[in-house]
Amino acid sequence: MIETRLLLDPTNERAIAQREPAERPLRLDGLTIGLLDISKPRGDVFLDRLEALLRERGLQVERFRKPTFAKPAPPDLRREIAQRCQVIVEALAD
């Protein structure tokens, strides 16, 4: 007889739910676009340019900044972005 061999699962046993990305808008007219600076050097250079280009097109832009790139964005900031913007661009720079 072959003895059943069991191992104990070392993981957190979470089945990772398949998450669909939010639907992308086809046009930006009338939407508020958030620009999130994660506090990495020179991320602001990229976002400043992006803001200028978006404003030239008459679009609404809001700027946000994470306190530190080393930690996830605080829940309050995530909520604020979600309330005020329909689109978000996050600048990762190095």
Added chain:
Amino acid sequence: MDLPDGLVAVVKRDCPTCQLTAPVLAEMHRAGVPLTVFSQDDPTFPDGMLVQDDTPLEVSYRLGIEIVPTLLRVTNGQPESRVEGWVRAEWRTLTGIADLGDGLPERRVGCGSNTLEPGIADKLAARFGAERLASRRIELGDLEDEIEACFERGWTDGLPVVPPTPERVLRMLSGTARHPSEVVAIVPPDLAECTVEKVAINAVMAGCRPEFMPVILAAVEAACGDEFNIHGVLATTHFVGPVVIVNGPVARDIGMNSGVNALGQGNRANATIGRALQLIIRNVGGGRPGGVDRATLGNPGKYTFCFAEDEAGSPWEALSVERGTAAGRSAVTLFAGEGVRGIVDQLSRTPESLARSFAACLRTVAHPKIFQRWDALVVVCPEHARTFREAGWTKAQVRERVQELLTVPAEELLRGTDGCAEGLLPAQTSRPLKPLKKFSDEGLWFVHAGGQAGMFSAIIGGWSGGPGGSRPVTREVLW
């Protein structure tokens, strides 16, 4: 297991005290006491009574019987009180029979329960104790190799692991008094609850011994707080991983290495404690290279990086004491560290000269023009420590002198200075420009370890320090 209410006696024939009490059991039966007798070795003993066969020892194991005879009172299926061995007065109280065992001696010690026989205890624990374990069971196929199965399921760090069977996990859990279901920490990046049981499973896989458990538990707790910020340490593109430094009597008790090759290979506790922490972050936290772990290069210490401080040979107070743990207590300190770089100084015989070597080498942490943001841990070897000891320099003096030597005019550090784009922004310095120290006040640490020969100390460069990055965390090891 359903136990009948009333009295339960557990006995074995191969026990003189059980033989002595056999007539007493018959006496109880005659008196109409509701009694159930379990025999561990022979269901025909005591002779002439209805006896339950407990040669598989399941009932004895579940009742936690250590001595036979044991007499228990069971109410609503639960044992409420028990007497071990023959103690006439206590048997009389438990049975309510005032003259029970007249003519027998007042007391007689019992014999060891068969559940405690060598080799039996482990088997029983695996057979009946695994119910305490809540983790999902993974059944292996007949043709599956256990070690390959762990690789295929993504549970390893790239090296083989010890397959976490229920027997091994139960043995690991014997190293702590904490309940398997107790939550130790919420482990990033998945923010998953990590129970004592999950720690034990990963400790088995890492190759730990049960007595390492208290150290691993303290390390997991230290890693997962906001201060150490294991999420950031894991997610960064920088090299860092958790470095575990163990202080206090536990280091000696579990055989850790703080001497020759302290930062290298060859010691089981050093090697497996650091590895267990990393496996927990991988398996429970879900932090994997290429997933949330975005390290550009990483470093070999991300397999394991754990060592003990040589306190006995140190001229200074232990790192844990400096960080607020009482002397003589055991503690772990976690430091977010990259690889090891050497400080080679075989000629200095004065503390001033040696401090200058330390400072020159420490300036390169992160970058010679980046100041105030990156921490460092210096592992001072015995031959360098001797120079400081003989001159009477305290650890605070060494730190202060190194910081003085690494205080430079801010102009030297600005971006673009010396034709090098890296450096500080003017906004990161004060106006008017003042000299800056290389390390923040909490950014430079010293521990003592290493073999007796060799003038080679080590710098373990840190990561972004302070509240926005990772700060060292010290936690007492408790049992």
